Amino acid sequence: MARIDIQEASVSYFLRKQRHPDGSLERGSVGAQIIVGRRYLEITALKNVSLLLKDGDRLGLVGINGSGKSTLLKLCAGALAAQEGKVTIEGRVSPQFALGSGLQQTLTGRQNTELKCLYMGVPQSAIASYIDEVKELSGLGGYFELPMRSYSAGMRSRLVMSLLRLVRGEILIMDEWINVADPSMNTTVSGLQKQLVERAKILMLASHSQRVLEDWVDKLAWLDQGEIQAIGPVKDVFREYNMWMKNR
Numbered sequence: 587m588a589r590i591d592i593q594e595a596s597v598s599y600f601l602r603k604q605r606h607p608d609g610s611l612e613r614g615s616v617g618a619q620i621i622v623g624r625r626y627l628e629i630t631a632l633k634n635v636s637l638l639l640k641d642g643d644r645l646g647l648v649g650i651n652g653s654g655k656s657t658l659l660k661l662c663a664g665a666l667a668a669q670e671g672k673v674t675i676e677g678r679v680s681p682q683f684a685l686g687s688g689l690q691q692t693l694t695g696r697q698n699t700e701l702k703c704l705y706m707g708v709p710q711s712a713i714a715s716y717i718d719e720v721k722e723l724s725g726l727g728g729y730f731e732l733p734m735r736s737y738s739a740g741m742r743s744r745l746v747m748s749l750l751r752l753v754r755g756e757i758l759i760m761d762e763w764i765n766v767a768d769p770s771m772n773t774t775v776s777g778l779q780k781q782l783v784e785r786a787k788i789l790m791l792a793s794h795s796q797r798v799l800e801d802w803v804d805k806l807a808w809l810d811q812g813e814i815q816a817i818g819p820v821k822d823v824f825r826e827y828n829m830w831m832k833n834r
């Protein structure tokens with residue numbers, strides 16, 4: 587059984603103060619408030635957030651830039667600790683928000699895939715067959731054996747999308763659904779995504795796209811300034827969120 591239980595969690599980021607004037611910094615239209623301390627700046631990305639997810643839950647996160655979605659995903663993936671509150675995560679998490687990160691321009695598609703296998707916890711005995719599958723899915727052919735710096739932007743994204751094959755885990759956490767630019771990759775990627783979601787016990791997905799969220803999740807949380815403003819059926823929360831956006 588998988589479970590995420592967050593009780594009144596708050597997360598702040600602290601930055602060393604550098605040549606900032608005293609007093610509060612100018613407030614923009616996005617992001618959490620920046621509190622200016624004597625030596626540090628504090629950004630409270632999550633404030634008193636409570637959330638309970640169990641097997642079968644498919645939760646979407648929506649909110650404007652800097653509202654705290656990625657921070658909440660990182661908290662649920664165990665990649666960040668809360669300064670206040672309690673976080674319990676039961677089940678194997680597949681942090682998905684960094685599929686393309688860590689890839690090295692100087693390494694070949696094959697070498698990058700091998701590195702990713704190690705990072706994603708693919709068992710040693712399965713690595714060779716996973717690499718073959720990624721190669722096949724990517725359709726990169728000979729380019730799979732060349733350094734990534736020789737790839738076009740589309741080739742790079744083919745490799746990244748094919749790495750979806752490596753994702754495992756009971757708790758699937760995704761920051762933005764992978765959008766496919768090349769229609770020839772469409773079926774492959776949506777097939778992989780569907781498989782992943784079906785296999786996962788819990789899905790958490792942050793997205794700015796209403797369509798993506800309506801397709802993949804059944805519950806939605808709207809975050810603003812690090813607080814959950816509403817949580818419930820996707821259509822209801824979107825109605826509220828869109829209304830708020832219009833009147834902003």
Ligand SMILES: Nc1ncnc2c1ncn2[C@@H]1O[C@H](COP(=O)(O)OP(=O)(O)OP(=O)(O)O)[C@@H](O)[C@H]1O
Pocket residue numbers: 599600601616617618619629630631649650651652653654655656657658
């Ligand atoms: N590593 C960090 N160091 C300092 N502040 C950070 C860091 N990561 C995020 N923040 C701040 O925390 C707040 C929430 O950011 P977060 O990335 O969680 O928002 P988001 O809702 O995912 O935004 P977006 O839709 O733009 O991706 C923002 O004010 C952001 O500036």
